[in-house]
Amino acid sequence: MHTTMRGNEHSEFIFAMSTGYNEDLALDMSNLHIHRQYFFSAFLAMEPSDILISLARKCGGGFVSEDVQKFIWTYCINNISDESCYVTYLKVFLKKLIKEVELTGGVVLDEFYERYAHYMASLKEDASGNQDLWTVKCITFLFHDVPSHTGQMQMVVPLRCSLNMLQGDTGCALWPSSLFLSEFILSFPEVFTRKLCFEVGSGIGLIGICLKHAKASQVILSDGDSSTLANLKLNLEMNEIANFDSSLDQSTSTSYLVRCIHLPWESANESELQQFNPDIVLGADVIYDPSCLPHLVRVLSIYLNRRITTNNRLNGTAQACDKEEDCSNGDCSGSNKVNLQVATLKSLLEEMETGPVALIASVIRNIDTFNCFLKLCCQNDLLVKDMTESIRPDNLLPYMKSYNRSDVRLLMLSYMSK
Template identity: 50%
Template structure:
């Protein structure tokens, strides 16, 4: 309505008073309903648009993700709104599904759950989403439901999964400060993900501790295992390069898990602090932003500045 009013005004045409009144009414009632309510939520639809077909006859294939988010960016310890790095990781997953499919994926600081929804889409072996904030976790579960994914809480989770469970995503309360070593070791993920989780200097040592446990090489006694839904069988001493069509970037299928961490570097001191802690740990970090570029699947989202995001891999040294 605002846009229409300004367009009509700029073309020197008179706007009906009723139209101004209706606009004012909506503005005031919306504010009354939502102002001061920390928990006020809105529904968003993130539509990933895949170009396909020949250039003369390009049609768009869509993957639409409905999400419940908060109007307040700080709600749920920042976890109830969508941050740009989760859009970026989602584009990465949908651009290079072979990196993630048939792998055991674990996300830290999952927020609204968008990354997990994209992981479920590319048929990972399993997806575990985690967050330290209980209200974020509750909102994430709503979003999994909105996307037809069955949410398994950690209490009812079983390590063995069947093909019927492939659309199941596990959600767990996992504050980095208190997550125990044995609890983390039990997940033994192939891939760890994190979007916009490098921002609070106080939490960073705890985050790096969590990552270093999750990224430990798998025990040799579990030397072979298969991923449900795939023919893939791995040996502990065996590594394969899998070309994912990603312009030279090769994801290593090995027993050493890898973390993909996307981040907007808002404060360089905080980021350098993170690098310092990683340096002192048993992890190595590599900036792969220029090597592994996702497709632009959100071309209509002008507020999403992809160039501000860096993508890192972390591995056990």
């Protein structure tokens, strides 16, 4: 899976899928196309093998047919140009695939047996444990059913990630909240267009790449872990985004679209932070370590307590909350949901006119830690509005079955004017 090949691989795949079919079969073919595209995207994102197998079954109408196997061989496995860091993943997948076909009485392609045997032998030889602990996952955002995305069908983002999290700490893995915030950015780009966006705890950098796509005027990505930051810069390069390496004490310049900053929340001081004036602060899966929370909330409150021009924040929030209650009895119809979404988006945009906001996406893994975050926000005069039920991004990752978007909460934070 050579990262620079990604765009081409997708185009080749789409071209091959869209030629040579007769019109009577259009509907079946379009379903086939979708299933194969889901499989292909899941393969590139290195979804777990069981998920790949279930997607492969769908491609073959319930079983992994010979045609499906040929597709997997030609467009997925045999298309990898640098397979060294995928051997373990492919070995597990091939083993399951072979077992699946054999159990259903199908004929396994010889190529699969040969490649599996080859991986078994090469892994035995490399029993020293010197296998690569990094990999490149490609996240494909699919815009098929999104009316706002006419023209562009998909966006492919290659990301270098750690396989075991010992490399580069937690920030070198892909977390569900960054997938969710990315979907949010791509679903509602108007919120971010021409805005100065600042991300805390940026990790592998997916959100920054989506912000660029949404045409943010400037993107500042930050992390407190140096190895995470180094990996983040590699990811920007891989996605052809120029970045400006900066520490906080260097003078600011608006000529750089994406800047990467070393920002440990504990040591960031107010005057250093204030050289930035973000419209939107973002954070994904940053609420997990209770000892860091006071520092994180301090950083957020420094950014949010700026450029307050009116004192209508409380009113705006209360109105939005009233609307949310319309659906609280469970009989929220489709059109109500759309209305609620439009109202929430409008209230978010209005909120941004009065001062900066923060959008924090989080999976609640420990309710005490989450409540501690809410309490600290309150103590620091930050209003927290849970937008999870009132605004849902489009499902742009329908093939990614390992990502449970309903686990993620979306919070909007703003400064509570007095």
